[in-house]
Amino acid sequence: MDYDLSPRESAWRDEVRAFIRDHVDESLSRETREVGNEGRGPRARKFLDALRDRGWWGLSWPEAYGGLAKTAVEQWIFIDEIETAGAPMLPLTATSVAPTIMRIGTEEQKREWLPHINNAEIDFALGYSESEAGTDLASLRTRADLDGDEWVVNGCKMWNTMAHMATHNWIAVRTEPDAPKHKGISMMIVPMDAPGVSVQAIWVWPGLRTNALFLDNVRVPRSYLIGERGMGFYYAAMALNFERLSIGSVGMARRHFRALVNEVRTREIDGRRLREDPWVRERLARLQVEIDAARMLGLETAVALDRGGVPASESSMAKIYVSELTQKIADAGCEILGLNGQTHAQEPSALAEGRMQWLYRIAPMLAFGGGTNEVQRDIIGFMGYGLPRK
Amino acid sequence: MNFTPTAEQQELMNAVREFATRECTPERLLAWENDAGGIDDATLRAVAELGWLGVGAPEAAGGTDGTLVDLACLVEECARGLVPRSVTGAIRAVAALAELDPAQPLLADLVAGRKHLALALDEETARSAASYRTTIGRDATVTGGKAYVPDALAADVHLVAAREDGGLGLVLVENRAPAVRTTAVKTFGGDRQAHVAYERAPVAARVGAPGGAETPLARVWRRQTVLALAEMVGGMDAVLAMAVAYVKEREQFGQKIALFQAVRHQIADMGTTCTAARHLAWQAITRVASGTEEGFELASAAAYVGQAFKRVCWASHHLHGGAGFVVEHRMRFHSERAQSLCIRYTPEAPALAEIAAALLDS
Numbered sequence: 001m002d003y004d005l006s007p008r009e010s011a012w013r014d015e016v017r018a019f020i021r022d023h024v025d026e027s028l029s030r031e032t033r034e035v036g037n038e039g040r041g042p043r044a045r046k047f048l049d050a051l052r053d054r055g056w057w058g059l060s061w062p063e064a065y066g067g068l069a070k071t072a073v074e075q076w077i078f079i080d081e082i083e084t085a086g087a088p089m090l091p092l093t094a095t096s097v098a099p100t101i102m103r104i105g106t107e108e109q110k111r112e113w114l115p116h117i118n119n120a121e122i123d124f125a126l127g128y129s130e131s132e133a134g135t136d137l138a139s140l141r142t143r144a145d146l147d148g149d150e151w152v153v154n155g156c157k158m159w160n161t162m163a164h165m166a167t168h169n170w171i172a173v174r175t176e177p178d179a180p181k182h183k184g185i186s187m188m189i190v191p192m193d194a195p196g197v198s199v200q201a202i203w204v205w206p207g208l209r210t211n212a213l214f215l216d217n218v219r220v221p222r223s224y225l226i227g228e229r230g231m232g233f234y235y236a237a238m239a240l241n242f243e244r245l246s247i248g249s250v251g252m253a254r255r256h257f258r259a260l261v262n263e264v265r266t267r268e269i270d271g272r273r274l275r276e277d278p279w280v281r282e283r284l285a286r287l288q289v290e291i292d293a294a295r296m297l298g299l300e301t302a303v304a305l306d307r308g309g310v311p312a313s314e315s316s317m318a319k320i321y322v323s324e325l326t327q328k329i330a331d332a333g334c335e336i337l338g339l340n341g342q343t344h345a346q347e348p349s350a351l352a353e354g355r356m357q358w359l360y361r362i363a364p365m366l367a368f369g370g371g372t373n374e375v376q377r378d379i380i381g382f383m384g385y386g387l388p389r390k
Numbered sequence: 391m392n393f394t395p396t397a398e399q400q401e402l403m404n405a406v407r408e409f410a411t412r413e414c415t416p417e418r419l420l421a422w423e424n425d426a427g428g429i430d431d432a433t434l435r436a437v438a439e440l441g442w443l444g445v446g447a448p449e450a451a452g453g454t455d456g457t458l459v460d461l462a463c464l465v466e467e468c469a470r471g472l473v474p475r476s477v478t479g480a481i482r483a484v485a486a487l488a489e490l491d492p493a494q495p496l497l498a499d500l501v502a503g504r505k506h507l508a509l510a511l512d513e514e515t516a517r518s519a520a521s522y523r524t525t526i527g528r529d530a531t532v533t534g535g536k537a538y539v540p541d542a543l544a545a546d547v548h549l550v551a552a553r554e555d556g557g558l559g560l561v562l563v564e565n566r567a568p569a570v571r572t573t574a575v576k577t578f579g580g581d582r583q584a585h586v587a588y589e590r591a592p593v594a595a596r597v598g599a600p601g602g603a604e605t606p607l608a609r610v611w612r613r614q615t616v617l618a619l620a621e622m623v624g625g626m627d628a629v630l631a632m633a634v635a636y637v638k639e640r641e642q643f644g645q646k647i648a649l650f651q652a653v654r655h656q657i658a659d660m661g662t663t664c665t666a667a668r669h670l671a672w673q674a675i676t677r678v679a680s681g682t683e684e685g686f687e688l689a690s691a692a693a694y695v696g697q698a699f700k701r702v703c704w705a706s707h708h709l710h711g712g713a714g715f716v717v718e719h720r721m722r723f724h725s726e727r728a729q730s731l732c733i734r735y736t737p738e739a740p741a742l743a744e745i746a747a748a749l750l751d752s
Contacts, residue, residue: 004677285745293667299669303393377659386655386659388649
């Protein structure tokens with residue numbers, strides 16, 4: 001039994017850390033806070049370009065597609081280090097869309113899309129949810145009808161984050177209206193400059209922009225349906241599989257916890273050092289224990305992936321645990337910093353980079369987004385412990 | 391990273407599992423509760439013959455010179471199968487003495503199950519060595535009192551930690567009246583505790599140098615804590631498995647209760663807790679074993695695992711309802727052990743204090 005990194009894993013971690021030392025500085029961190037928008041300011045773009053130059057967009061890709069075919073544990077190390085450093089994460093184009101095309105696309109589709117992704121000429125937003133299809137994704141209504149050699153797409157996608165910056169959209173559409181609802185969905189690529197595509201901004205509580213995507217008689221070539229017709233729901237589930245390590249990563253929470261601890265170490269209130277307050281000490285120690293536990297759950301997912309399994313139950317455990325822990329860290333952080341804990345990041349007086357109130361605002365999303373925690377608990381019951389479905 | 395035991399360790403664990411399934415039946419668990427030694431002689435002999443008592447002892451003493459990880463594998467399975475605490479207590483005592491004094495002649499008798507040793511450390515108002523009041527006199531006798539000593543009544547010899555000139559000493563004392571008076575104290579958890587009064591009790595042998603026991607004892611105690619983590623993980627797994635089996639089988643309102651989302655979600659949370667606990671525990675076990683701790687892994691595991699075991703037990707009791715509340719049911723044995731192990735080895739407050747100090751004071 002060995003909980004230590006192997007020499008190869010250690011060397012990889014050192015390489016990632018060295019890269020972060022060379023490419024992440026305070027100005028990048030400040031930009032990700034200020035833009036308040038998915039980390040796509042000029043410095044973030046430069047950082048992502050540097051990752052791409054290194055070949056690291058293809059961390060998880062098979063070698064046949066120019067990827068590095070890193071193990072899941074190595075990918076976990078990468079995610080953990082990047083998040084802990086507060087650097088921008090790889091775009092979903094690289095981590096979700098590209099691997100899906102590699103698995104399910106025809107040879108022609110691979111030739112058409114993968115080189116452009118590799119060269120960062122195209123960037124996708126992901127369009128799954130709709131206003132009436134959230135947790136129950138299979139009830140989505142956006143439809144595509146074949147007209148000659150083109151699909152005609154009509155409908156509206158919600159929470160289409162990055163659509164205002166993306167060149168393309170990766171959407172789930174109903175192509176088989178008469179099939180059972182899980183079997184009537186296909187995955188399709190829609191260029192953002194196609195006539196009939198429009199985007200409306202939706203601003204959400206943590207100060208992030210997401211979008212509604214409107215598709216009004218949008219015509220796309222027949223070959224833009226990726227993989228097989230009617231398999232879209234399963235492809236979406238597969239794409240989620242590629243995201244399991246990120247979704248269950250405690251890196252971001254850990255980063256903000258560290259910032260909080262650093263403030264507590266030096267701050268005084270009423271002439272007394274905050275770190276001497278027994279309530280503060282106990283609360284921080286409890287959170288640290290939970291962070292340690294969360295890291296273990298994330299690693300468990302990675303180890304299970306490397307054994308060749310589909311760690312649905314394991315990754316659900318990590319997702320639930322990290323999302324609920326982030327809420328606790330945010331709440332404790334705001335309270336421990338006292339009146340300063342409500343301060344926005346742009347205020348010069350803000351402690352812990354002003355992130356505690358931001359974390360407090362974004363934390364609820366972690367629990368309902370990415371598959372609600374209720375669904376995750378069902379998955380653990382069904383997949384992890386074989387509980388009956390009916 | 392590799393989260394699996396070696397083939398040899400797995401073999402040992404399988405053997406324990408088979409033994410426990412065969413021997414540790416509800417009827418015998420109840421009978422052992424009423425046995426002064428916590429186990430009948432025949433079963434204890436069988437355990438000794440299987441070699442478990444000597445896993446932590448050197449080969450010269452008839453042991454197998456196993457590592458701390460081997461010991462953890464062993465006691466995890468013992469706990470899963472509710473093997474009597476007298477057995478894990480004996481395994482622990484042998485390991486402790488072997489770590490302190492591998493050449494101690496008593497070890498051979500302990501390994502063979504001919505004699506039994508109790509670790510007499512805590513006192514009624516002292517849990518840390520600095521506060522012990524029991525003393526070793528210059529006339530080589532022990533005077534004072536030890537409290538909540540597991541297996542003290544049935545033990546032939548006590549390993550006593552006491553103050554002496556120049557610091558802390560460790561000695562072996564024969565459990566013989568009138569100098570040693572042992573009084574059973576009714577506690578739960580099945581580890582047969584007793585209070586012991588020593589009145590000029592003769593030292594049978596010294597363990598380590600006079601006055602120099604503080605560091606070795608602290609080291610032994612960390613390793614004993616590590617074994618508690620393994621026991622907790624084994625017990626927790628058993629409790630979860632019982633709960634899962636029960637909710638799949640129990641019907642109310644015309645359906646299996648597992649179909650209720652409120653029930654399913656409790657299983658999910660228990661599973662998550664057990665998974666995190668297992669890995670925190672085993673990370674601590676392997677790091678302490680190899681001396682490669684990077685920070686406060688042991689404190690973190692102690693703070694999490696003990697509480698987790700109790701939480702999982704209570705959830706399982708809840709899901710079992712009345713069925714799990716009868717004295718024959720295995721649930722309450724695990725629940726008692728959860729609290730008993732937690733109080734002794736992994737109390738939450740000092741573990742959190744250690745972590746807070748590492749975060750804030752260094």
